[in-house]
Amino acid sequence: MKLLILFASPRPEGNTAQLLEKITKRFDDSVEVTRFDLYKMNLKSCIACLRCQKVSDGFNCVHDDDMQKIFDAALQSDLILFATPIYSFYCMPPMKMVLDRLVYGMCKYYGETMGPSLWAGKTIALVSTFGYPEEKASDLLTEGLVRYAKHNKLNFLGAYGERQRSYREPFMNEAVEKRAEAFADKLMAYDDSLN
Numbered sequence: 001m002k003l004l005i006l007f008a009s010p011r012p013e014g015n016t017a018q019l020l021e022k023i024t025k026r027f028d029d030s031v032e033v034t035r036f037d038l039y040k041m042n043l044k045s046c047i048a049c050l051r052c053q054k055v056s057d058g059f060n061c062v063h064d065d066d067m068q069k070i071f072d073a074a075l076q077s078d079l080i081l082f083a084t085p086i087y088s089f090y091c092m093p094p095m096k097m098v099l100d101r102l103v104y105g106m107c108k109y110y111g112e113t114m115g116p117s118l119w120a121g122k123t124i125a126l127v128s129t130f131g132y133p134e135e136k137a138s139d140l141l142t143e144g145l146v147r148y149a150k151h152n153k154l155n156f157l158g159a160y161g162e163r164q165r166s167y168r169e170p171f172m173n174e175a176v177e178k179r180a181e182a183f184a185d186k187l188m189a190y191d192d193s194l195n
């Protein structure tokens with residue numbers, strides 16, 4: 001299984017990074033991981049120029065930045081894992097930029113004739129960390145990604161998140177580690193033939 005991880009925390013060793021580390025450490029050889037650290041990349045915002053809508057088989061974006069690499073990796077992957085802390089009830093800015101660039105770049109819905117979604121049938125999942133109780137923290141992003149998946153003709157495998165209870169105690173503990181491993185097992189059990 002080819003797994004693409006899009007990691008978007010401004011803290012390279014923060015809570016989301018620690019959670020992701022526990023998840024990826026659990027993977028066996030059946031998982032081929034490609035990871036992009038979005039904060040280390042040159043990524044620009046979609047400007048709605050519609051250049052991507054002039055072709056039906058590629059990206060064709062007006063920007064010359066690192067997004068082409070993500071576009072290509074997404075097309076080559078089976079499963080895409082979005083990993084982000086929750087700030088102000090949603091994902092971090094570079095992840096939002098990626099979501100916007102991909103929805104237009106991949107979906108040729110906005111030109112003169114209705115075209116395809118180039119990544120139709122792929123699966124996405126979310127891992128997030130947050131400070132509030134889960135139902136008031138990652139709920140809006142989860143709902144947003146469910147809707148994003150439907151619009152893009154993707155499957156949504158699920159969302160997993162952990163709460164940072166306080167700045168005074170360590171984020172990682174045995175219970176969190178166990179749940180991270182269970183989520184890794186869920187990702188590994190994902191069966192592409194169900195698509």
Ligand SMILES: Cc1cc2nc3c(=O)[nH]c(=O)nc-3n(C[C@H](O)[C@H](O)[C@H](O)COP(=O)(O)O)c2cc1C
Binds near residue numbers: 017088133
């Ligand atoms: C500016 C800022 C905004 C935040 N907004 C939220 C929020 O809306 N909901 C929430 O549950 N936690 C919020 N948090 C807490 C973070 O999501 C939490 O500490 C997270 O685990 C940080 O992950 P990181 O260490 O990977 O950066 C916020 C933290 C900061 C600094």
